Each structure stands twice: as C-alpha cells, then as structure tokens.
Amino acid sequence: MAGKRDDAANKRQQATGAHAKSAPKPRGEPSLSLERIVSTAVDLLDTEGIEGLKMRQLANRLGSGAMSLYWHVGNKEEVFDLALDAVLEYRPPQDTAVPGDWREELVHLLEDWRACMLRHPWSASLLPRRALGPNMLARLELLSRSLSGAGVAETDLNVSIWSCWNYVIGATVTRASFELSHEDMAAAQQRLAELGERYPTIGRTGLLMDSDWDGAFRKGLDFLIDGLSSKQTPAMTEG
C-alpha cells in the first residue's frame, strides 16, 4: 500500500525501453532496478540456498538499504517468483541436430528444462508453490508445439503435455532433494539394510544407491515417449 501499486508494470517500461543509461539516475552507481534485484537474488540463492535469501542481505549485495527493495517488489514472495522464472529462460539450441527429428527435439527440450533447474537446485523447492511465469509458459508452448509436430493427436495433446511436465517436474524435484541431503540418502540406505526384511525388493535392487540420475531420467523419458507416441496419428509415423 505504498506509492506504487500496480504490481511492477512501471518497471516494465524501463525494461523494454533502453539501457540503464536512460534511467532517471545517470549517476555513479547503477541504482536499483527490478532486473538487478532479481539477478542478484538468483546469485544469492545459488550461493546461500533458499533460506539464505534475506531481504537485508540482498539489499546489502545491491549496496542499498533493505527497505529500498520494497519500492520495486511487493514482498519477499515476489522475489522468489521472479527468481524462479528468471532461471527458466529458454535459450534455443545452436541447431546442430537434424531439424526434422522431432523425438530428439523433444528430448532436448525436456532435458534442458531439467538441467536448467538443477543448475539452481533451490528452484525445485520453489516449484510447488508458484509457477507459470512468462518463461515457464514459453516452455510449455514449445513443448506443446513439439508434441503437436510429433504427431500426437489433438485429443491427447493436453494429456501428453501434462505427462511430460509431470515427469520433468517430478524428476527434478526428486533429484534436487537428494542432492541437498546426501547423508539422508546414506541414512535411508542404512535403514534399508537394517530393515532388510521389510523392504526386500528395493533393498535388493539398490534403488537408492543407483545414482546415475541423468541416465535414469533419459531412459524413463524414452519409456514415456514410447507410450505417448504409440497413440500418435498414423499419418505422421514417419519412415
């Protein structure tokens, strides 16, 4: 309820407009801006983790007072929202692959998505609460187009999109949580050994020790796509 009160739209002009030179303050330090705040927040999250992001320290890194941030963002939650979406920006590949290979394209899209979030593990723990910033939507759009181009029937399109989404989100969230707590992993395996009679199967297959996450992601993804493409429109099965 301060002086701004239209979310962050007034900043948007500045963002779409020009560089920082035309900003209202051409003085020495670059002053504050939404972009600078968000990118610094991402840095801070990368180094300090999700509970290391504190408004005071964020302001410190920006060389400003803590309360100055509140001119640009409504509250701390908004910083999280913006940081998450910022991390999800999609940089298209450098076109090394065959353009027609829709399957490779789809796999790349989803693997990049996961890799993108694993580069910033905190983003996974943010996911359950918020979503659907512009970059997220852009990725959904790409996914949708890719599946559509792959010949998935219009009827199954939404379901297919959500299936891929679910798989990626689940895999990322899981991987990130295990990455954060290595000793929990060991403890769990220990418990598995002790209570071997209670969990015989997952004890035997060494489920929790199987640490080739990337490979498992890819293989499972192949299974999923197999399932999806078995329902694709016959005309586009491609030869």
Add this chain to the structure above:
Amino acid sequence: MAGKRDDAANKRQQATGAHAKSAPKPRGEPSLSLERIVSTAVDLLDTEGIEGLKMRQLANRLGSGAMSLYWHVGNKEEVFDLALDAVLEYRPPQDTAVPGDWREELVHLLEDWRACMLRHPWSASLLPRRALGPNMLARLELLSRSLSGAGVAETDLNVSIWSCWNYVIGATVTRASFELSHEDMAAAQQRLAELGERYPTIGRTGLLMDSDWDGAFRKGLDFLIDGLSSKQTPAMTEG
C-alpha cells in the same frame, strides 16, 4: 544438546509398547507424546496451511507450553518430516479387484498415492526438501514389487520405479500448486489471451483451463505404463 539426544528413539519404545494408559503419567490429560504432536501438527497443517504451523500454536492446541515440544522433537523441521511421512501411511485396499490384474493394482497404488497427498495439499510443497520416511519407503517397496510382478525386466526395474515416482510426484506437486492459487490460474489464462500471439498452441488447446486433473492423471499414467510394459519380459505378457 538438551537432555535427550538420541533423535526420538526413546519415544519409540512407548509407541510400540502399549496404550496411553501405561504411560508414565496416568493423570487427567494425556500429556505429550510424539504421536499426539505429529497428528496435531497434521490437523493444524490441514486447517492453517504450511505457514500456519507455528510451534507456539501447535503447543497451544496440545495444551502445553511451546518449549515442551522440544523434548520430543529436535526442531520444527523434524515436525515437518514426521507430518509428511505420517500422511503417507498406506492402507491396503479391501481386495475388491481381481488379484492377478497387475495393471489395475499398479494404477490403484499410484492413484492412491496421489490422492493421499492431495488430501493434505501442504504435503506436496514439503516433498522437494525431504523424503524417505518409513511410509514413503513402504510405498516404494510396494511399487517395486508391483512392477516386478508385472513383468518389468530386472534391468529396467529401477528406472521404471523412478519413472512412476517422478510422474506421481510431478502430478501431485503441480495439482497442489494450482489448487492453492486459483486466481494465479485465471491470471495466467488472462495473460495467455492477451499474449495470444506469443503462446498460440497452449492458448488454442486451453491447456490451463483443462481442469479434469484426475482424468488427465489417469490417461497420462496409462501412456506411461504402456511405455514401461512394452519392455517387459516376454514370458509374462499374460493373455
């Protein structure tokens, strides 16, 4: 570093032992216990949400002082851990289905898993950070056995387990996050309409308005299982 210092093992005796009658305090109020704390925490989380769980209020509901809780749990995080796993307890079905239908069994297992968490939406936002309590492990064991019985090759077993896990977690996390923020959903659809030229495909198919989550979960799950079972050992394809 207080008086207890063996996690919560001393409570375990009490838990496995007998009812509250044999507890050291047979007086009027039931006094405190790990079980009571956890189940009250679940109630509190259900009614107040994830940020409504405060140690003082939890203690209040239990009719005790805030610091008394710390005899039974190490810290607030531990309460979250225990609450999450408590919610994941598996109650096996009442055997109405055909015992041999592994696919139905698998689907039931995963649908129940999701339903179980959606009954307590906060559990989804807890997932990224912690996992693998005993009930979680039990579910993994069941899943593993089910897939194994379904004829999935030993080589593909772990990958299949993780694929199902990923799908369920992703679907649950997504669903829970959308449930919590209905207006975000509307706002996103609004943005989709405005920026129709930027997101044509997902705008056209109405991805975000397609709110038959349960149906989509089931259909996507069928796709996934199709993919998994196409690789099963030929001997057990069943007729």
Add this chain to the structure above:
DNA sequence: ATGAAGTCTCGTACGCTGTACGATTAATTT
C-alpha cells in the same frame, strides 16, 4: 527414609526475520 538421577514441562529471553511507516532527497511537471 533419603538422596541422586532421570524424565518431562515450561517461563523467560534473545537474536533474527519481514516489513509498516514516515522522513528525506532528487527529478519532473506545472
């Protein structure tokens, strides 16, 4: 009986958090 050693409860206090509020300054408009 007596005292020591647990087991368990809880009042007080501390450091830290997000942020409400209003003063302050600089830029822009009138």
Add this chain to the structure above:
DNA sequence: AAATTAATCGTACAGCGTACGAGACTTCAT
C-alpha cells in the same frame, strides 16, 4: 517557484524459532 512524483532508507515493531535453566514428578540405589 511551487507542487507533484519517483525513489531511497533509518527506525521500529510484532512475531518467529529456540537456547537456557528452573522446576516438578518418577524411579531407584542405598
């Protein structure tokens, strides 16, 4: 010159998790 607006930030406050230590009650060796 005066007023309005945009932006910064110091102070203050309520609420949080929990460290600490004092107590009450039980159990048990003497």
